[in-house]
Amino acid sequence: MLCQGSRFLHQLRTGSSVPLLSQARSAAVRHSSSIREAFRDPSSPYHIPPGTQGPASPDHPAEVEDASILSQASIAEQARAKLAKKGYDPASFWDQPIVWGDHDAFQHVNNVRYVRFFESGRMKWIHAVGESIGGPERARMMLDAKGVSFILKSIEVKFRRPTRYPDTLLIAHKASAYPATPSTNSAPPAHPPLHRTQFLLHAAAFSYAQNAVVADSTSVITWYDYEKLSKCDPGDEMWAAVLARTRATETK
Numbered sequence: 001m002l003c004q005g006s007r008f009l010h011q012l013r014t015g016s017s018v019p020l021l022s023q024a025r026s027a028a029v030r031h032s033s034s035i036r037e038a039f040r041d042p043s044s045p046y047h048i049p050p051g052t053q054g055p056a057s058p059d060h061p062a063e064v065e066d067a068s069i070l071s072q073a074s075i076a077e078q079a080r081a082k083l084a085k086k087g088y089d090p091a092s093f094w095d096q097p098i099v100w101g102d103h104d105a106f107q108h109v110n111n112v113r114y115v116r117f118f119e120s121g122r123m124k125w126i127h128a129v130g131e132s133i134g135g136p137e138r139a140r141m142m143l144d145a146k147g148v149s150f151i152l153k154s155i156e157v158k159f160r161r162p163t164r165y166p167d168t169l170l171i172a173h174k175a176s177a178y179p180a181t182p183s184t185n186s187a188p189p190a191h192p193p194l195h196r197t198q199f200l201l202h203a204a205a206f207s208y209a210q211n212a213v214v215a216d217s218t219s220v221i222t223w224y225d226y227e228k229l230s231k232c233d234p235g236d237e238m239w240a241a242v243l244a245r246t247r248a249t250e251t252k
Helices: 004-014 018-040 062-085 111-143 236-243
Strands: 094-097 148-159 168-177 198-207 212-225
Touching: 062 168, 062 198, 094 111, 111 148, 111 168, 111 198, 111 212, 111 236, 168 236
Parallel strands: none
Antiparallel strands: 094 168, 148 212, 168 198, 198 212
């Protein structure tokens, strides 16, 4: 009895493999014909009009790729418009791509990662505030902890939805005044009141894939003098730079 390989060699020697080769050629011709028809059909995504050049890849027609890019751009624009309408500072908007390494054993982005995501967006917001105060040089000083800048006192994160790769999160921030506490003591305070040395900074993480906020946070930010190593009241001019970026918000 001949094995499969020996049988094929025997067919080649005896000429009995000719029908198999003919079938293969016929299938190739039909496949080639269907491709040419797709190229000629104006309703096909693979249609190539006469005098034009075809797509760079046979797997993804240029029209489909362009539509995908436009769709992603539209989603990003809508997300930015939504957050801006809620009072988030457009100058703070930060696109945070999700990578596979952000996942944990539960197959979603680990909760701790969001603290880093909000930190990156917060640095962008601080840079914008610094430029409002004194241009790029002042912004650089604030990021380098020189002179009067900010320090994070606390952060609270609320997780709304799990996030998975692939996705991109739009990180946005907005500031609001720290509630003033009426003093019950008639004597002048030994230190500036809290509402003059700190404020609230709210953040949201908006998923492009889910078209929704997946996490938000509220931080307490303290004005800090890095030369004196102590919190401080920065004065009305620097306060104005923060308050000017605080907008009326809508109810979430």
